[in-house]
Amino acid sequence: MYKYVFLDLDGTITEPEEGIINGVLYALSKFGITVEDRTTLYPYIGPPLRDSFREFHGLSEEEAEQAVLYYREYYSTKGIYQNGIMPGMEAAFQTLQERGCHLYVATSKPELYAKQILEHLKLDGYFDIIAGSTFDKSRDSKAAVIEYLLAGIAADQGKPSMDDIIMVGDREFDVIGARAFGIETIGVLFGYGSKEEFEACDCRYLAENAEEMVQIILR
Known part of the structure; x- marks a missing residue:
């Protein structure tokens, strides 16, 4: 897991x-x-x-x-x-939390917007940290956001093992950003990427839906 x-x-x-x-x-x-x-x-x-x-x-x-x-x-x-929740994701968060997983957001979207969106959708309470980019461009790549997130976890809980972390995303940028730290990725096929895109960047896992995503995380 x-x-x-x-x-x-x-x-x-x-x-x-x-x-x-x-x-x-x-x-x-x-x-x-x-x-x-x-x-x-x-x-x-x-x-x-x-x-x-x-x-x-x-x-x-x-x-x-x-x-x-x-x-x-x-x-x-x-x-x-003008945002909605992807099918099955809130139920997935509930299941993962019940099983002891810690959830975090790592987005290239400005952190302020990410927090506002998740608050609007009433999802913000599921996440230990919501990490995003900055308006001043000091943190604007996925790798930079992940680095910031890892520092936040280390400050709160101690440095985590990369083997205990999984990235979940719908584009190659998620895979590339996570790989910079030795983190594997689940490529979700219900977003805006494609199977071909993930295969080209050697994404380790693919999930057709939220239920498959949960199964991979908990295996």
Whole structure:
């Protein structure tokens, strides 16, 4: 059994499509960019937005920084409330806690937003620590968030063994970030990644649903 469970937020705990995509559309509109098919923006869900604006729409570094600010204009007042809970996840949290697991959030989303979303969905009480990125970019990669989270656990309970930790996420960024610390990952297939994406980055476990995720954690 894995004692410490690190969970990504968007596409793993929550269904974030409406809020994130609306925020991206709002930001792109400020640059005169229109998008006919909102599903083409799904790759924005997961990785840092700054990188996505540059990669997917060719914005310069300066423009990408401004796009993130535009995105936050929308997201901070509307988008954070346009979230739902992924099927079976709350029941999974209850089961894992009953079996003695400690749950943590490790997200590239700004920590402030992550806490507001989980409070809004009444899920915040399940987590020992909710760790996310910072607005000043001092902590904006998944690896940096995990490092921060590990430090928090060490300060509270002593340094954990990496063999007792599992990361759960829906994109390759979760696998890569966790691997930097020797942590294995469960790739969930109900989010925004794919089996092919996880196979390409040698993700150890795959879960079709929340029930399979729990079985892997408790085995």
